[in-house]
Amino acid sequence: MRIIDLSSPVDSGSFEPDPVVHEVMSPREGALHMRDEMREHFGIEFDPDVLPDGEFLSLDRLSLTTHTGTHVDAPSHYGSRTTYGTGVPRHIDAMPLEWFLAPGVVLDVRGREAGTVDAADLRKELDRIGYALAPSDIVILHTGAAAWSGTSRYFTDFVGLDASAIAFLLDAGIRVVGTDAFSLDAPFGTIIAEYRRTGDPAVLWPAHVAGRHREYCQIERLSGLENLPAPYGFQVSCFPVKIAGAGAGWARAVALVDD
Structure with a gap:
């Protein structure tokens, strides 16, 4: 078995909005x-x-914050209340470990301007690689943003999911969605510009807001996706650090590839 590192470092010498x-x-x-x-x-x-x-x-x-370097967001990161279950979201220390060791599939959305991809884009990429989603899968977006890690551009120049895209994945039963970008949503500037243009609050961080209505976790700030031999056929291990009462936990994410 080959182990491929999919994690970005915690580095006090790199640019961070919240300094380390x-x-x-x-x-x-x-x-x-x-x-x-x-x-x-x-x-x-x-x-x-x-x-x-x-x-x-x-x-x-x-x-540092729990959102520095590669980390897993818990449902409690998305808000204090939910419309599912008991109405109270779970913290990172309460999430099932089974969620974080599962088959992975990478969807390539590189080569796009900062903004969002929609459900049609994800379906097209799944058709291209010939893959059908299973509920246990960990789905990862390859945006190419990891190339800018450690610089200010990393936080402003990437692609995220729109409301239709995250709904498509959650409807398929996916419980863990990852990205090599700073956020699973579009950059802050892109989101605010779209809100000012449309006046529609639904464009405000839809991938995160979706977590108030459907229980799922995000893995943000992955790296090394270009080292994977194929878009699927490997396991992802991304166990979050067990921080009591936290909305996220750092993770040493890796791909496990059978040789």
């Missing part, structure tokens, strides 16, 4: 930190200089 702060405690600083923590919490005195090179374990402190 990454503080590194060196092994020497880690040894001194351990000495101080043992003294404060356990009343134990310890000389770190007896350790090899006077060093112990490094430590990383990060300040």
Whole structure:
């Protein structure tokens, strides 16, 4: 089995609308930190200089949102109420793990201007690759946006789903939809321009708003889709980090390909 990385990194050196702060405690600083923590919490005195090179374990402190890097959005990300089930959306720590290890299919929507694709576009691509959706599938959009990851363009130049496209996937029983772009919806500027043109609130983040009425998860900010040998015939593993009460969780998404 071959493992293909489909994840983008959490990188404090890259452009992010919500900046990432990454503080590194060196092994020497880690040894001194351990000495101080043992003294404060356990009343134990310890000389770190007896350790090899006077060093112990490094430590990383990060300040970032759960939507940095490759991540899975939970139903609670889309709003505080739902029109399905109990009316209360589930957080990321409550989602079934079975959702996040499943057959994957990639729909190629590259080469388009920033904006949206609709249900007809998705049907056309499925016909082109000769694939019929199954409810357990993880459907991934290949927009090409990953090429701009780490730059401001990544957040403004990509393709998302319109209301008809997300309805088409959810009607097919799909529970997890992914993209290599910043968002499964169109860029902010595109959405606001369309709303000003039409005055129709239905154009405002339809892929996310759909999650208030149908339970599903998104995987955003994938990468490396061009390394897949085919648009289907592989498994996707994208287990989200179990953050209690969170609307999203980081994921190390990979494709599992049988050789």
